[in-house]
Amino acid sequence: MRFEAVMNKWGTGLQYLGLGWYMALVILLGTLGGRWLDQALGLEPVFLLAGLLIGVFLAFYGVYRLLPKITNNGKGN
Secondary structure (H helix, E strand, O other): HHHHHHHHHHHHHHHHHHHHHHHHHHHHHHHHHHHHHHHHHHOOHHHHHHHHHHHHHHHHHHHHHHHHHHHEEEEEE
């Protein structure tokens, strides 16, 4: 294999790894933000669940938007 091909595969792999970190952080931040609001307002599971659902939605939407750019090597939307 040529060096450029190997580096391209590593770059693509690192981009997929970045997507995983993005998903985890967005879901975690939504959950922690909801938990913080619950503790501040005394409405125990309401904002925790809302933050979790918003985090999951934003994570999957972000991956939906970023995935074509990775799979097309930056030539997609």
